[in-house]
Amino acid sequence: MRKSQIGLVAVISTFLTLLIISGSLLIFSQVSAAPSAAPLAQTNASLSYTSVSALAFGPVSQFAVYYKDFNQQLLTLGNQPRNFTGDSNRFIASLTLADQTVLSGLTVFGQDFDPQGEIRLRFKRCDHNQPRCVILAENASTVEYDGGLFEKVSLFNEPVDNAFYDYFLELELTALGNSGLRSVRLETTSAGTGSPPPANLQKWSLSGETTSFRLPNQTTTQARICTDDFGHLDNPTHYPILVVDGQVINLASNTCILVWGYSIELRRNYNTGPSSGTYQFLR
Numbered sequence: 634m635r636k637s638q639i640g641l642v643a644v645i646s647t648f649l650t651l652l653i654i655s656g657s658l659l660i661f662s663q664v665s666a667a668p669s670a671a672p673l674a675q676t677n678a679s680l681s682y683t684s685v686s687a688l689a690f691g692p693v694s695q696f697a698v699y700y701k702d703f704n705q706q707l708l709t710l711g712n713q714p715r716n717f718t719g720d721s722n723r724f725i726a727s728l729t730l731a732d733q734t735v736l737s738g739l740t741v742f743g744q745d746f747d748p749q750g751e752i753r754l755r756f757k758r759c760d761h762n763q764p765r766c767v768i769l770a771e772n773a774s775t776v777e778y779d780g781g782l783f784e785k786v787s788l789f790n791e792p793v794d795n796a797f798y799d800y801f802l803e804l805e806l807t808a809l810g811n812s813g814l815r816s817v818r819l820e821t822t823s824a825g826t827g828s829p830p831p832a833n834l835q836k837w838s839l840s841g842e843t844t845s846f847r848l849p850n851q852t853t854t855q856a857r858i859c860t861d862d863f864g865h866l867d868n869p870t871h872y873p874i875l876v877v878d879g880q881v882i883n884l885a886s887n888t889c890i891l892v893w894g895y896s897i898e899l900r901r902n903y904n905t906g907p908s909s910g911t912y913q914f915l916r
Contacts, residue, residue, distance in 0.1 A: 687814040689891040693720035703880035707812030738820035745774040750808030840907030859889040860910040870903040
């Protein structure tokens with residue numbers, strides 16, 4: 634092969650090498666700049682709380698003897714004899730939970746001054762129209778027994794499926810005297826897929842000249858009252874209040890509370906800003 638031919642081959646080979654390298658760099662840069670075919674999913678999970686007042690619980694037996702102390706917001710057996718029969722010391726509160734949210738915690742608030750009894754709370758899930766139930770969480774004041782005020786927490790992970798299950802709280806009281814349940818708080822997490830149950834969901838609003846809003850129930854009923862965000866109000870003293878049969882219950886921002894009564898009314902003072910929320914009649 635002549636020297637001129639050898640030189641030509643070398644030039645062509647060098648050119649092809651540079652062309653391949655340039656093409657590779659171009660392809661690599663395009664791949665690096667292209668968005669991922671499977672981007673990382675972003676979650677908009679939000680934490681919310683539902684407060685269930687002890688006054689929202691009703692007796693299982695019509696022969697139950699109990700007292701609702703509105704001043705202390707306490708459900709108690711008082712000082713009756715310690716001879717419970719059947720379901721005479723059991724109480725329940727039905728729950729209406731947003732479908733497909735996740736229940737992550739339960740806190741029980743109460744007081745127990747009786748060393749021989751306790752306040753026991755069970756959170757149950759039952760099949761529709763079936764007797765089979767599962768206890769998702771259970772807490773009692775046994776450890777504190779006569780120590781007075783107590784707060785018990787349970788943590789779990791339970792998706793809400795209203796298509797198959799009903800949910801409710803069951804209270805069993807054996808502590809006497811000034812002992813009883815105050816309230817229960819449920820912690821739920823929503824990833825944006827949950828939606829509040831649509832059945833009879835209504836809006837309440839206090840704005841302009843409207844300083845009171847009474848729920849239009851005609852008889853004693855259980856109601857779920859929810860509040861919207863109160864961030865626009867100056868301080869908690871400007872928040873609206875809930876008045877159930879003449880007894881005042883303070884409300885918090887972005888929360889729900891279950892109550893039982895005949896006269897259920899939301900009120901605000903004249904010098905406070907507007908507020909709103911929703912309500913449902915549960916039974």
